Amino acid sequence: MSILVKNLSKHYHKQKAVDAISFEAKPGRILGFLGPNGAGKSTTMRMLTGYLEPTSGHAEIAGRNILTEAIEAKKHIGYLPENTPLYTDMYIREFLNFVGQTYEMKNLAHRIDDVIKMVGLTPEQHKKIGMLSKGYRQRVGLAQAIIHNPDVLILDEPTSGLDPNQLVEIRALIKALGKNKTVIISTHIMQEVEAICDDIIIINKGMIVANDSLEGIKNSNNNSSLEAIFRKLTA
Amino acid sequence: MYAVFRRELFSFLSSMVAYITIGIFLLVSGLLLWFFPDTSILDYGYADLGGFFSLVPYLFMFLIPAITMRSFAEERREGTYELLITRPITIWQIIIAKYLASLVLILFSLIPTLIYAYSLSKLGFPEGNVDSGAIIGSYIGLFLLGATFTSIGLFSSALTKNQVVAFVICAALCAFAFLGFDYSSQLISLQNIEGFIANLGINQHYNSISRGVLDTRDLIYFITVSCLFLFFTNLVIGGKR
Numbered sequence: 001m002s003i004l005v006k007n008l009s010k011h012y013h014k015q016k017a018v019d020a021i022s023f024e025a026k027p028g029r030i031l032g033f034l035g036p037n038g039a040g041k042s043t044t045m046r047m048l049t050g051y052l053e054p055t056s057g058h059a060e061i062a063g064r065n066i067l068t069e070a071i072e073a074k075k076h077i078g079y080l081p082e083n084t085p086l087y088t089d090m091y092i093r094e095f096l097n098f099v100g101q102t103y104e105m106k107n108l109a110h111r112i113d114d115v116i117k118m119v120g121l122t123p124e125q126h127k128k129i130g131m132l133s134k135g136y137r138q139r140v141g142l143a144q145a146i147i148h149n150p151d152v153l154i155l156d157e158p159t160s161g162l163d164p165n166q167l168v169e170i171r172a173l174i175k176a177l178g179k180n181k182t183v184i185i186s187t188h189i190m191q192e193v194e195a196i197c198d199d200i201i202i203i204n205k206g207m208i209v210a211n212d213s214l215e216g217i218k219n220s221n222n223n224s225s226l227e228a229i230f231r232k233l234t235a
Numbered sequence: 236m237y238a239v240f241r242r243e244l245f246s247f248l249s250s251m252v253a254y255i256t257i258g259i260f261l262l263v264s265g266l267l268l269w270f271f272p273d274t275s276i277l278d279y280g281y282a283d284l285g286g287f288f289s290l291v292p293y294l295f296m297f298l299i300p301a302i303t304m305r306s307f308a309e310e311r312r313e314g315t316y317e318l319l320i321t322r323p324i325t326i327w328q329i330i331i332a333k334y335l336a337s338l339v340l341i342l343f344s345l346i347p348t349l350i351y352a353y354s355l356s357k358l359g360f361p362e363g364n365v366d367s368g369a370i371i372g373s374y375i376g377l378f379l380l381g382a383t384f385t386s387i388g389l390f391s392s393a394l395t396k397n398q399v400v401a402f403v404i405c406a407a408l409c410a411f412a413f414l415g416f417d418y419s420s421q422l423i424s425l426q427n428i429e430g431f432i433a434n435l436g437i438n439q440h441y442n443s444i445s446r447g448v449l450d451t452r453d454l455i456y457f458i459t460v461s462c463l464f465l466f467f468t469n470l471v472i473g474g475k476r
Contacts, residue, residue, distance in 0.1 A: 049321040053476040074323040081321075085314030089246055101238030102322040144318075 002027050002152050002182035003048070008057035010043050017043045019206035020057065025199070027151070030178040032197035032214075033186040036234050040206040041186040042082050045156050048184075049079045062151045075103065078145035082156040084137055088130035092121060092140055095129060096147055103148040111147060119143045120169060135166040142170070146177065153177060155185045159192060171196050190226045204234040236328040239319070243336035247302070256301050257344040260294055268351060282359035283366070287351060288373040288445055292413055292438075295341075295377075295384055300405035302340055303388025304398045306333045307472070312396045330468050334389055341381040345374070368447030376444035379457035380437060384409045386464035393471040412460070413437045 003025035010018040018040040025031045035041050046052040048059055050070050059066045064073035087095055093112055100108040116125050119139040124132060129140055138158065145153060158174065159167055175196050177183060187193060193200060193214070200217050202210040210217055210233055221229045247253040267274045268287050276286065310316035319329060352374075356365045384405075391405035392398075416436025420429045433439050437460070440453040 046317070051317050051320055051476070071323045071325065074321060077321070079321050081314065081317045083314060085316075085318055087242070087246070087315055087318075088313075089249060090242075094245075098238055098242045099322075101241075102324060 002062055003184065004060040005044075005048070006058045008044065008047060008059055009055045010040075010047060010052060011055045016206050018047070018054075021203065021206070021208050023201055023208065023211055025152075025182050025184055027182045028178070028180060029198040030174065030183040030185065030196055031199045031201065032193040033184055033201055033203065034188075034193065034230060035186075035203035037188075039203045039234070041203060042156055044203070045079075045154050045184070045186065046081075049077055049154055050074055051081075075148070076151045078148065078150035078153045080141045080145045080153075080155045080158055083160075084141035086129050086137060086140055086144075089128070091128050092116070092125055092132075092143075095140065096143055099144045100147050105148060115143045115147050118146070119173060134161045135163065138162060138166070138170065142173065151181055153181050153183045155183065157186055157188075159187065159189065167192075190230065194226060202230060202233050209233045236324060236332050239324065239329055239332035240336050243306070243333050244339060247336065247340055252302065252305070253340055253343070256298050257340070257347075260298050260344050261347055263294060264291065264348065265351075276355065276358075282355050282364065284352060284355055284370055284373065285445075287348070288377065291377055292380055292441065295381055296406055296409045296413065298344070299337075299341065299381065299384040299388050299409065300391070300402045303337050303385055303405060304392055304401040306337065306389055307392040307468075308396055308398045308401045312398075326469055326472050330389065330465055330472070334385060334465060337385045337388065338382055341385065342378070345377060345381070349374075366447065369445060370447075372447035372449060373445040375449065376441045376453075379444070379454070380413075380441050383412070383437060383457050383460050383464075386461040386468070387412065390464045390468045390471065393468045413441075 005024070006022050007020045008018060008022070009016065009020050021040075021044065033041050033044070043052065047054045048061065048066060050066060050073070054067070061073040062076040064076065066073045087098075090098070093116075096112045096115065097108060100111065105111060116122055119142050121136065121139050121143060124136050129137065132140065138161070142155075142158065145155065155174070159170055162170060171192065174183065174185065178196070185197070197214055199213050200210065201208055210229070212220065217229060218224070218226070221232070264287060267290055269275055269277065272278050274286055274290075276283070279286070307316070310319060320326070352365075352370050356363050356367075359365045387408045388401075388405045391408060392401040394404060395401050413436065416432050416434075417438050420432035420436075440456045443450060444453050
């Protein structure tokens with residue numbers, strides 16, 4: 001099991017941002033993490049990646065406990081944070097080199113070439129990150145997430161702000177990556193979920209309201225559209 | 236950790252921060268030491284760098300906050316802090332890397348001033364007639380003082396997302412640590428523990444090293460204060476998770 005979450009909670013004073021959620025994610029499948037704004041999607045992802053400390057609960061990434069074996073667990077995660085924060089004063093290669101060094105990678109120059117090709121950054125590869133358009137920044141964000149070839153990819157709204165052409169390309173890339181990795185993506189776009197996700201978790205007010213495969217969730221709701229199901233469960 | 240240190244140092248050097256702060260530091264210290272009649276060595280008539288060494292701590296009070304204010308405040312505001320903390324490195328490694336990068340920059344700003352010491356020894360009569368022990372001691376003192384101010388700067392930067400606030404907090408804390416204890420020890424009601432309070436301040440220990448006597452107590456003092464503020468930084472950063 002690549003991601004195992006048990007009763008994970010995050011409380012801010014009395015507010016329960018995430019309230020004892022449990023789920024699993026399997027390798028080779030893409031898990032869509034759905035929910036209205038403020039439902040706790042990003043908070044959950046931030047706890048899994050070690051940015052936030054859970055108030056209580058337990059989680060494992062590739063068999064490593066995220067609290068007691070944090071460093072080991074982090075080596076197996078590729079993470080694209082919401083809004084894609086990047087060091088805008090660095091060149092693309094310089095930045096990817098920095099990221100690779102934090103994982104103590106060997107053969108880094110070669111790997112950077114591969115990754116740049118993979119995410120389609122080749123025409124822009126000599127620019128500073130600050131000069132890139134939103135779509136290309138998103139690609140740099142993806143590149144830094146996959147550079148160390150992690151088993152687990154956690155992508156927080158990876159397609160927000162992309163134009164339709166870029167959308168198709170990035171989705172295809174995520175789909176390809178999902179063949180042999182465990183991928184969790186959060187999104188608001190229902191067509192995207194239908195296009196790339198195998199499993200779905202819908203979260204509302206910090207609690208999981210649905211956790212099933214894409215077909216499963218449709219079958220149990222009389223084959224209505226995903227949008228209708230989402231509205232029914234979270235409204 | 237080395238990767239973070241390198242990135243930090245390169246971002247100083249690729250932005251204007253490093254050049255402007257070091258440039259202003261050298262300009263002001265050079266002007267005060269050699270040109271302005273009230274403070275110039277040439278008018279003073281003695282081959283003595285004492286004036287320079289009593290001036291630099293005040294310049295550091297503004298220079299060092301300017302260098303360190305970005306370190307955590309900017310990363311947290313831009314969100315790149317999330318990128319950094321989710322790497323397989325510990326918070327301590329991040330803090331130490333940033334600390335060392337700022338320290339290297341301070342070293343860069345001190346190295347050119349060795350020319351002053353060299354010029355002075357040429358000006359002495361007979362040539363080379365300067366108190367080299369005091370000069371070496373003062374440079375060590377300055378470096379230790381810079382290291383302490385830097386740890387205060389990192390702490391201030393960890394407190395807030397706003398760089399200006401980080402700058403002001405750091406400058407105030409540095410000024411208090413340097414002079415505050417000295418002045419408050421003069422208060423009448425505190426006179427029976429005057430020595431103890433003055434000893435808590437940086438000034439006392441800096442002056443003691445500047446005489447050219449490297450006392451382990453002073454060394455331990457500077458190292459303790461630096462570690463203490465790095466420890467506070469870790470508490471603040473860790474507490475924000």
